[in-house]
Amino acid sequence: MTPGRFRFIVCSAFLDNQLFRVVEYDALPAAPYAAVSYPWSGLEAFDTPSNSFFRLPLEGGQISDPISLEVLRTACLAARHDDTDLLWVDQICIRQTSAQDKDWQISNMFDLYDRCRMCLVLPGGLQRLASPGEETNWIERSWTLQEAMPASTHVLFAWELRCGRLSETLTTGYIQEIETGRSAMMELGKLLQAAYVGPLGWRDQHVRVRLFGPNPEPILALMGAKEARVQEMREMAVWRSALLRTCSHPRDMILSIMGIFGVKLDASSYQRGDREKAAADLAFEMLRSGRNASWLGAAPASPNLSSVCSMPAFPVVDGREVYYTVDGCKRKPWEVMGSNLVWYVEPLAxxxxxERGAGRxxxxxxxxxxxxxxxxxxxxxxxxxxxxxxxxxxxxxxxxxxxxxxxxxxxxxxxxxxxxxxxxxxxxxxxxxxxxxxxxxxxxxx
Structure with a gap:
């Protein structure tokens, strides 16, 4: 694999000939493609004889979690439903042992998702499909925020019940069958709505959606980032959603949202711990391009950054735990952010x-x-x-x-x-x- 290239799995080769083929492009292809969004540490696979898995080498001599061939097959079938033959999965399509390739891919990742025909969300990860009633950590991960932004974003999940249009009063949408009695997909926005206000279902059948966890705050923030009609409100919701998420490397919190604001920073310019430097550069580029300071008001009750004093401080990330320290006590981000319904601030004139990096x-x-x-x-x-x-x-x-x-x-x-x-x-x-x-x-x- 040549560093600095876009790579895709060819679905037809995998589905029709059981051939795992990856193709490279110098630029994003003109042909339609689907991109997958998932948490790296997802749900563990069921112990069944039919499961086939493989692992990939990662940076530092580590090995990836198991990747299920059955899950990849289902993702390819979902892509084929949308007349798409190319599939992008980061663990497979990025050279995980090459820092050069990873930095290049990170700098171009928003463009990749922004131009995809469909984004497929696998909230349970790559070991198995999650059912709607299972809790996952997909919405907690920093990178999945920009991955959820494409207009055509669908969630792929395990499903044994009927498909078709929902008939609940509070929830709307259409469940599209992928494999009979095995899998289906649904538009992300509709599934978020179902998770927030009511179950999926019909008069005689109801399924509670727990894929996005038990807390309504991250769900509401993501709904605002995707659905709010006013740009300033959408962008403020993006900041709020980002502050509720975790990532392995501090800089990634900024690099994972920069494209949403029309900014492309060079990932290789930042050490993995350079979150505040990346934040200051993002703020500078946003304002230079004429955008509003949308981070103002996203978390009105949180502490401020020392280097960019107008920007809310980032929470502490300890494994999967995210918190602020207030008066010596751990507080959940939404507890110090203020009301979950009030993000909008009128644009400043x-x-x-x-100057870049001044934080002023x-x-x-x-x-x-x-x-x-x-x-x-x-x-x-x-x-x-x-x-x-x-x-x-x-x-x-x-x-x-x-x-x-x-x-x-x-x-x-x-x-x-x-x-x-x-x-x-x-x-x-x-x-x-x-x-x-x-x-x-x-x-x-x-």
Whole structure:
């Protein structure tokens, strides 16, 4: 295998001739292809005589978990249902023992998923198919976030029941049969909906969906990232979803989402632990391209990064456990992020960073009307008991509750701002810009 090439499994050779054939391309092929999304450490296989597995060498002399030929066969059948003969599976199509090839593939991975005809989600991994009622860790992994973004993303699962259109009131969608009595697939968005609000099924038959785990927060964040109609809301949901996930190497949290924001960083420029450096570069490139600072407000109650003070800090990852340390105690990410339903912040008028890697956010706005209201006054969503009617830039009106227009040109930097509460208003030192609001009120650590 030549480093820096796209590789695909040829499904027809595998299905029709039992031949495992991998082809290489200098660029993404014009022919349609399917890409597989799965967790590397998935469900363990059932101990049955018919199972056939193989393993692949990994970096550092390690060996991959078993890969089931039966699972690959089912994935190829699903691709064939969509008139696709090429299948991409990262463990097979990336040279796992070549750091050069892995970095090149990482830098181009968003494009690969973005251009696929269909993304096939195998939430149980490559050892066996999961059934809808089984819990998996697919939604917990950082890389599966960008893999879930293609419009045509379907979940492949073990299924013995009827197929066809659902007739439940709360859930909609169509279960497409792949192998009779063995497997089926369904659109990811519809399956997320079923996991969040109700079961799959019909009047006489119901199946509870647990594929995405017991916690609704990651499900809702991914639904927002895929389905929200407003770009700023989608992008903020992407940040929120990313902060709920884990990865083996810290830098991968940023490299796994950069493409969603239209940014391509060179993976070889970062050591595996360089998460904050990669985050600062991603923020700089996003703002330089004209995008909004969508990370603001994604986790309003979480701590801030030391190097990019406007960006929420990343949780600690210890194996599969993800947490923040608050007052010496471990807290789950969603416990310090604020409400699971409130992510949206009005776009700021002009936002930039003076230089790459500085981590200093410059915001310029003219005559922005801002009002702080008590939650009970209009029943709108609240952060920390307050609703902000516009962008989170507050007045310095001399009278309590007064709404004023301000001309603002300021920066977020270390030492940031000073703020005090006066009744229902905030008075902000106008030498600097406001931080973001969490359950503890205005921050002074930005």
């Amino acid at each position: 002009t936002t930039s960073m003076p 956010l410059h915001i310029t706005a003219k005559s922005l009307t801002v009002k702080v209201q008590d939650l009970k006054s209009d029943g709108k969503p609240a952060w920390g008991g307050f609703y902000f009617a516009a962008s989170l830039i507050l007045d310095e009106g001399p009278e309590r509750g007064q709404t004023v227009k301000i001309n603002l040109s300021a920066s977020v930097a270390e030492g940031g701002y000073r703020a005090v509460v006066v009744g229902t208003s905030y008075v902000v030192d106008m030498e600097s810009i406001i931080g973001w609001v969490g359950n503890r009120g205005l921050r002074d650590d930005c």
